[in-house]
Amino acid sequence: MNAKNLSLPALLAGSVIMSGAFAADIDAKAAEALMKRSNCNKCHAIEGKKDGPPYKETAAKLKGKPDAEKQLLVHLTTNPKIKVDGKEELHDNLKTKNEAEILNVVRWILAR
Numbered sequence: 001m002n003a004k005n006l007s008l009p010a011l012l013a014g015s016v017i018m019s020g021a022f023a024a025d026i027d028a029k030a031a032e033a034l035m036k037r038s039n040c041n042k043c044h045a046i047e048g049k050k051d052g053p054p055y056k057e058t059a060a061k062l063k064g065k066p067d068a069e070k071q072l073l074v075h076l077t078t079n080p081k082i083k084v085d086g087k088e089e090l091h092d093n094l095k096t097k098n099e100a101e102i103l104n105v106v107r108w109i110l111a112r
């Protein structure tokens with residue numbers, strides 16, 4: 001998957017426009033299905049640390065931050081370098097190029 005094909009500015013603009021959205025706008029089933037398909041569960045759980053931090057910890061860390069959505073959109077679309085067991089690797093992107101689906105997952109994580 002090539003993150004360069006994604007229009008990040010459009011993604012972020014959309015997130016600003018929609019940032020007044022209510023939690024009810026999150027499609028939890030779609031978010032969970034996409035994360036499952038993208039193997040996120042291998043390294044993350046809602047609670048409890050695996051190789052990556054639990055979603056609750058990330059949500060708590062970013063709570064109230066105006067750029068929380070932007071930070072996670074970037075994290076999940078640009079393959080940032082991470083360390084797993086002390087070894088450097090590239091963080092996986094979500095297995096979609098659909099911007100609305102990515103934003104839905106970001107909001108799901110932030111609502112944990």
Ligand code: HEC
Pocket residue numbers: 035038039040041042043044051052053058071072075076081082083084091092093094095105109
């Ligand atoms: C090989 C293990 C692994 C996989 C697979 C993985 N992650 Fe991660 N993830 C990590 C690690 C390790 C970190 C911590 C990176 C750091 O703090 O530098 C992380 C960090 C995160 C964060 C926190 C980012 C932040 O800014 O604090 C989120 C959210 C996240 N991952 C979501 C996902 C999603 C969604 C997927 C599926 C596309 C996924 N991860 C797949 C290991 C993984």
